[in-house]
C-alpha cells in the first residue's frame with residue numbers, strides 16, 4: 272500500500288532511471304540475482320586515488336555513530352568521518368559517482384570514509400530508514416528515504432572485512448578501486464529487506480572504504 276511507504280512513486284522512478292543507466296553502461300557488472308539490484312564497477316578508482324582517500328580518512332576518522340536509535344547501538348564499531356566535500360579532489364570523485372548513477376548531486380549525502388581495524392565490523396543492517404522510528408520525520412524533510420548506496424573499497428584486507436549480503440549469500444571481498452552500488456528499494460519503490468548486508472570483522476589488516484548514500488530528493 273503506497274501510504275505505508277513514503278515517496279514510493281519517486282523511489283520507483285529513481286530506481287528505474289538508475290537501472291536503465293547502469294544496464295547501458297559496459298563498465299557496470301550486474302550481479303546475477305533477482306533479489307537486489309546490485310552492480311559492481313571494477314577499477315572505478317585508481318590506486319593513487321585510493322591512497323589519497325585513505326590519507327583523507329586517516330585525518331578525519333572518528334568513532335562511528337549511526338542515527339541514534341536503540342536498535343542500532345553497537346552495530347558499527349569502525350571509525351568513520353565525513354570527508355570534506357569542499358576538497359576539489361573529493362568533489363571530482365563525487366561527480367564521477369553522481370554521473371555513473373545519473374542521480375543529481377544534490378541528492379547525495381556527504382561522502383563517508385570508514386576505517387575498520389582488527390575486530391571491527393558493521394553488523395547486518397539495511398541502509399534505508401525505518402520510517403516508524405523517531406528520526407524519520409526529520410529525515411523525511413531532509414531528502415527522504417535513502418535510495419541508492421555507492422561504496423568503494425580502497426585497499427585489500429589481509430583477512431576478513433568482506434561485505435556480506437546475507438539474504439543472497441553473496442560475500443564480496445575488498446578489491447581496491449572497485450565500486451559497488453545497489454538500490455535499497457524494490458523496483459516498485461518500497462524498501463527491499465533483502466538488501467541487508469554487513470561489513471564482516473577484519474581479521475588481519477585494516478579496511479578502508481568510502482560510502483555515499485543518495486536520498487529521494489535534495490539532501491540537506
Ligand SMILES: O=C(O)CCC(=O)C(=O)O
Nearest residue numbers: 393398433434469470482
Ligand atoms: O564495510 C562494509 O563492507 C559495509 C559498509 C556499509 O554497509 C555501509 O557503509 O553502509
Ligand SMILES: [Fe+2]
Nearest residue numbers: 396397398468
Ligand atoms: Fe550499509
